[in-house]
Amino acid sequence: MEITFKAINDPTRREILVYLIGGAQNAGEIAKQFSMSKPSISHHLDLLKQGNLIHAEKKGQYIIYSLNRSGFELVHAWFQGFAQYFEFPKPKIRL
Template sequence: MARAATTSDAFNAIAEPQRRKILVLLRGGERPVTELARDLGMTLPQASKHLRVLREVGLVRVRGAGKQRLYGLDASGLRPVHEWVGGFERFWSETFDRLDEYVRDLKQARQEEPPDDDDQ
């Protein structure tokens, strides 16, 4: 089965760790590509390539500001990812509820144990 192009959806785009790092940096506000490249330790062409992918899937927007192009986060593009991950929230909640119940049962069992003869 052929893999979808990275520019086709947010899931494939954020599968790449450097792109996730870019999104984290952009949570703090708009930044030029030069700052992003510097902070991530990559070349300008590498950063530009990642930004192009993120822009094409709707996770990043760009605007001109004088001679610079500022990139900003467009979190609305993450909605499909958020909705998909949210589907697992019930699973994790139920798992943690079962763990809490198990820990309570262990504590209660320890409190109900008669003292050991060695403890006296």
């Protein structure tokens, strides 16, 4: 949980996640989207993976990254705890 929240704290990592909505990509293609060194992107990918927000699969010399449901579920579940609090008050009279 801690590591998942940490992972989404960084703007570059959030951009990577949004980028991956478009579909799985290898590390090099992901790095191309950013004006940042490949080792930096590699590090960000590692943190996203630790937070279970992405999944890595080796394919030959490439590593393909894709969104991982479980990290998102974790955060989503946490937010659900607040949903009840913010529920609109029910009208006293049925409309």
